[in-house]
Amino acid sequence: xxxxxxxxxxxxxxxxxxxxxxxxxxxxxxxxxxxxxxxxxxxxxxxxxxxxxxxxxxxxxxxxxxxxxxxxxxxxxxxxxxxxxxxxxxxxxxxxxxxxxxxxxxxxxxxxxxxxxxxxxxxxxxxxxxxxxxxxxxxxxxxxxxxxxxxxxxxxxxxxxxxxxxxxxxxxxxxxxxxxxxxxxxxxxxxxxxxxxxxxxxxxxxxxxxxxxxxxxxxxxxxxxxxxxxxxxxxxxxxxxxxxxxxxxxxxxxxxxxxxxxxxxxxxxxxxxxxxxxxxxxxxxxxxxxxxxxxxxxxxxxxxxxxxxxxxxxxxxxxxxxxxxxxxxxxxxxxxxxxxxxxxxxxxxxxxxxxxxxxxxxxxxxxxxxxxxxxxxxxxxxxxxxxxxxxxxxxxxxxxxxxxxxxxxxxxxxxxxxxxxxxxxxxxxxxxxxxxxxxxxxxxxxxxxxxxxxxxxxxxxxxxxxxxxxxxxxxxxxxxxxxxxxxxxxxxxxxxxxxxxxxxxxxxxxxxxxxxxxxxxxxxxxxxxxxxxxxxxxxxxxxxxxxxxxxxxxxxxxxxxxxxxxxxxxxxxxxxxxxxxxxxxxxxxxxxxxxxxxxxxxxxxxxxxxxxxxxxxxxxxxxxxxxxxxxxxxxxxxxxxxxxxxxxxxxxxxxxxxxxxxxxxxxxxxxxxxxxxxxxxxxxxxxxxxxxxxxxxxxxxxxxxxxxxxxxxxxxxxxxxxxxxxxxxxxxxxxxxxxxxxxxxxxxxxxxxxxxxxxxxxxxxxxxxxxxxxxxxxxxxxxxxxxxxxxxxxxxxxxxxxxxxxxxxxxxxxxxxxxxxxxxxxxxxxxxxxxxxxxxxxxxxxxxxxxxxxxxxxxxxxxxxxxxxxxxxxxxxxxxxxxxxxxxxxxxxxxxxxxxxxxxxxxxxxxxxxxxx
Numbered sequence: 001x002x003x004x005x006x007x008x009x010x011x012x013x014x015x016x017x018x019x020x021x022x023x024x025x026x027x028x029x030x031x032x033x034x035x036x037x038x039x040x041x042x043x044x045x046x047x048x049x050x051x052x053x054x055x056x057x058x059x060x061x062x063x064x065x066x067x068x069x070x071x072x073x074x075x076x077x078x079x080x081x082x083x084x085x086x087x088x089x090x091x092x093x094x095x096x097x098x099x100x101x102x103x104x105x106x107x108x109x110x111x112x113x114x115x116x117x118x119x120x121x122x123x124x125x126x127x128x129x130x131x132x133x134x135x136x137x138x139x140x141x142x143x144x145x146x147x148x149x150x151x152x153x154x155x156x157x158x159x160x161x162x163x164x165x166x167x168x169x170x171x172x173x174x175x176x177x178x179x180x181x182x183x184x185x186x187x188x189x190x191x192x193x194x195x196x197x198x199x200x201x202x203x204x205x206x207x208x209x210x211x212x213x214x215x216x217x218x219x220x221x222x223x224x225x226x227x228x229x230x231x232x233x234x235x236x237x238x239x240x241x242x243x244x245x246x247x248x249x250x251x252x253x254x255x256x257x258x259x260x261x262x263x264x265x266x267x268x269x270x271x272x273x274x275x276x277x278x279x280x281x282x283x284x285x286x287x288x289x290x291x292x293x294x295x296x297x298x299x300x301x302x303x304x305x306x307x308x309x310x311x312x313x314x315x316x317x318x319x320x321x322x323x324x325x326x327x328x329x330x331x332x333x334x335x336x337x338x339x340x341x342x343x344x345x346x347x348x349x350x351x352x353x354x355x356x357x358x359x360x361x362x363x364x365x366x367x368x369x370x371x372x373x374x375x376x377x378x379x380x381x382x383x384x385x386x387x388x389x390x391x392x393x394x395x396x397x398x399x400x401x402x403x404x405x406x407x408x409x410x411x412x413x414x415x416x417x418x419x420x421x422x423x424x425x426x427x428x429x430x431x432x433x434x435x436x437x438x439x440x441x442x443x444x445x446x447x448x449x450x451x452x453x454x455x456x457x458x459x460x461x462x463x464x465x466x467x468x469x470x471x472x473x474x475x476x477x478x479x480x481x482x483x484x485x486x487x488x489x490x491x492x493x494x495x496x497x498x499x500x501x502x503x504x505x506x507x508x509x510x511x512x513x514x515x516x517x518x519x520x521x522x523x524x525x526x527x528x529x530x531x532x533x534x535x536x537x538x539x540x541x542x543x544x545x546x547x548x549x550x551x552x553x554x555x556x557x558x559x560x561x562x563x564x565x566x567x568x569x570x571x572x573x574x575x576x577x578x579x580x581x582x583x584x585x586x587x588x589x590x591x592x593x594x595x596x597x598x599x600x601x602x603x604x605x606x607x608x609x610x611x612x613x614x615x616x617x618x619x620x621x622x623x624x625x626x627x628x629x630x631x632x633x634x635x636x637x638x639x640x641x642x643x644x645x646x647x648x649x650x651x652x653x654x655x656x657x658x659x660x661x662x663x664x665x666x667x668x669x670x671x672x673x674x675x676x677x678x679x680x681x682x683x684x685x686x687x688x689x690x691x692x693x694x695x696x697x698x699x700x701x702x703x704x705x706x707x708x709x710x711x712x713x714x715x716x717x718x719x720x721x722x723x724x725x726x727x728x729x730x731x732x733x734x735x736x737x738x739x740x741x742x743x744x745x746x747x748x749x750x751x752x753x754x755x756x757x758x759x760x761x762x763x764x765x766x767x768x769x770x771x772x773x774x775x776x777x778x779x780x781x782x783x784x785x786x787x788x789x790x791x792x793x794x795x796x797x798x799x800x801x802x803x804x805x806x807x808x809x810x811x812x813x814x815x816x817x818x819x820x821x822x823x824x825x826x827x828x829x830x831x832x833x834x835x836x837x838x839x840x841x842x843x844x845x846x847x848x849x850x851x852x853x854x855x856x857x858x859x860x861x862x863x864x865x866x867x868x869x870x871x872x873x874x875x876x877x878x879x880x881x882x883x884x885x886x887x888x889x890x891x892x893x894x895x896x897x898x899x900x901x902x903x904x905x906x907x908x909x910x911x912x913x914x915x916x917x
Contacts, residue, residue: 040371139559144791151883165364184878200364233377250284276353314507457795470558508593633892661721715802716822
């Protein structure tokens with residue numbers, strides 16, 4: 001019944017009848033991990049995406065987010081187009097809202113998918129963009145955004161690891177992540193599963209330390225091409241194969257390569273010929289392309305010549321599908337084209353060559369490359385060029401893998417799907433040792449459980465350094481930075497840096513290997529006197545929220561963005577990244593590299609430790625009203641996700657309380673009340689602010705603050721003030737609460753813990769009663785969700801470089817000691833109005849903030865430290881579920897902040913104005 005239903009639905013959506021393997025995949029209603037081993041050309045992308053969409057239509061048992069992970073940008077761009085077309089057609093057939101598809105390719109603007117954790121969506125990205133986010137270190141994302149993406153990409157998701165033979169250590173990382181998701185599985189919300197997919201895939205690749213026991217069950221439910229699909233023109237398309245020897249690295253033997261390519265190209269039918277050349281290194285592709293270009297020019301030939309590799313900007317890559325990398329381009333009349341490419345066209349690119357010339361590569365890569373020839377049936381000639389390289393010249397591959405592939409290809413006279421299937425079957429039976437060598441998979445680094453747990457904390461150290469995750473995503477030589485060339489506004493004499501508003505668009509970024517970027521931007525600079533003392537490149541500094549001059553290779557981290565003065569050169573629109581000396585390659589279009597289709601406050605706020613962009617709205621709004629609006633958003637999300645009532649209530653409570661800390665003088669003083677026309681010191685949102693770069697930002701007494709002098713409080717975080725205020729409020733009311741000193745009553749009686757003097761409590765206060773009624777575990781979770789609601793203060797509390805700017809020499813200032821995130825021990829926090837669960841407003845008592853809990857050990861005032869509280873919450877919920885709850889609160893906060901500009905005037909504000917009047 002299900003198979004008939006799916007076949008009918010699939011035909012309506014795609015216009016085709018499904019393959020048997022697609023029906024088999026759709027027939028399984030239960031979500032589980034999968035191996036999908038399907039040859040090129042049999043609809044892997046369409047089949048897998050349609051099965052997810054089919055199951056989603058039947059209810060919420062299947063994950064809301066489809067995460068499509070690919071090894072290269074070219075594959076991402078093509079897959080995005082395919083999935084958008086499919087899901088648009090699904091929406092038409094189902095008469096429902098179309099599921100959005102978001103590409104993740106670098107740059108700041110990745111869409112607002114994270115604001116709707118209860119809605120289905122599709123994310124398509126490279127392994128760099130997606131795995132880094134799944135590891136809580138999202139490349140191209142502001143540090144404060146990392147926890148949201150970490151939570152949403154490890155819960156309620158179906159991961160599709162596509163073309164895994166190209167993903168290297170990223171494959172092993174995806175396997176380990178899935179093992180940890182199962183280890184920390186929660187009964188709340190939908191779970192995660194992973195489908196590993198390729199035409200060349202073996203289950204042995206998945207036998208990592210923490211997943212090996214799951215592989216046998218995975219094999220039992222593997223999806224392979226059934227016999228019914230092993231027929232027809234595509235399966236039997238003839239691809240006669242020969243081996244040519246051109247000794248030496250292709251970039252050194254470029255002339256021989258060019259002559260071979262032209263000779264084989266011209267030997268084809270003149271009516272329609274398309275030759276695809278695939279080599280293993282970008283440098284080789286560029287040199288062969290240049291040599292071909294000269295030969296073609298000399299012979300006055302009119303054939304098209306294209307260069308395709310991974311070191312181009314998105315702006316140039318956009319033209320490739322129409323020009324040469326699409327089915328329409330491949331099947332156009334009178335095609336006369338040569339494409340010189342690297343591995344970026346190895347898989348997933350829908351083109352069909354009449355002649356394929358490929359450098360010898362590992363077996364899995366060769367099989368994928370063969371799939372680019374005669375892809376729509378017919379016949380194609382295939383040439384494998386063996387450069388007979390020594391081990392030191394074989395990079396990016398291992399000599400052993402190349403020798404095994406050479407031995408296997410010597411046994412093949414045709415590389416059609418049918419012939420390859422027969423060849424592999426014979427090798428497996430007759431020469432199992434060779435078969436094992438063909439599918440060898442090794443990795444230098446394996447993500448451990450401890451590594452994953454340590455990545456939960458996003459607190460930067462004083463130098464802004466982080467645990468290196470690059471080794472878990474790509475092998476060392478394949479890790480990139482993203483370069484944006486621009487005519488930036490800077491001045492060397494004035495030490496003026498590029499504006500923080502200069503955040504590059506995705507299409508302006510070019511991936512450059514870190515080693516090459518280091519050599520080009522730092523090492524070679526010393527050889528060029530005219531640039532030795534000039535700024536020419538800048539990296540983003542999260543703590544300062546600004547661009548900083550690039551002076552050290554330590555700033556070049558995987559996934560980071562580097563601004564480069566266009567006059568410094570290094571890029572050619574026809575050849576991609578060159579790394580040439582300054583002035584040689586400067587013919588680059590740098591218009592609109594910073595313009596963005598939308599300038600989301602979320603993006604800006606998440607880019608810097610001090611930024612409060614979400615507090616800037618056109619409408620004034622009090623702390624109480626904003627908290628209530630957030631709680632209503634959480635209620636909608638929680639109901640849609642089916643969260644338990646008790647958890648929903650706790651999340652809504654966190655929402656109502658979360659911005660109390662904005663009553664602190666370091667926040668309220670930044671609002672320009674004279675321009676806003678109000679005299680209210682309980683505002684959460686306002687239009688007129690002191691800019692965060694202003695010299696008096698977070699300096700209350702310099703900004704007409706009526707309270708006691710506080711000194712400059714750079715880096716102030718209101719969410720920490722809220723957390724400390726809630727601790728103090730409960731401590732004053734019930735110090736023996738289980739979340740505070742209750743567990744240590746005996747030590748207090750014995751005098752091991754000194755009794756602490758406190759203000760009197762508020763026994764009958766309804767809001768204080770809410771805190772009192774919570775269990776210790778619930779109170780710890782509440783505090784964590786409040787503290788983490790901007791992603792800037794989470795697992796660790798410590799002073800930042802901005803706190804060092806405090807004027808300690810002034811003894812008359814409020815509080816004592818070193819500030820933490822702009823808060824000193826002894827700071828006052830004013831009481832404000834807040835709503836209770838019934839929607840009634842009450843005025844909270846004022847409190848004095850204390851930093852005891854930031855220290856390790858047991859506090860005489862609050863009991864266990866903040867570090868211990870976070871550890872207990874992590875143990876109770878697991879790091880993935882905890883981050884997911886964090887993401888839900890932050891999504892609701894962002895939506896309420898966005899909606900505040902479109903709401904009616906705050907009713908509490910009018911009441912306060914009347915009272916003050």
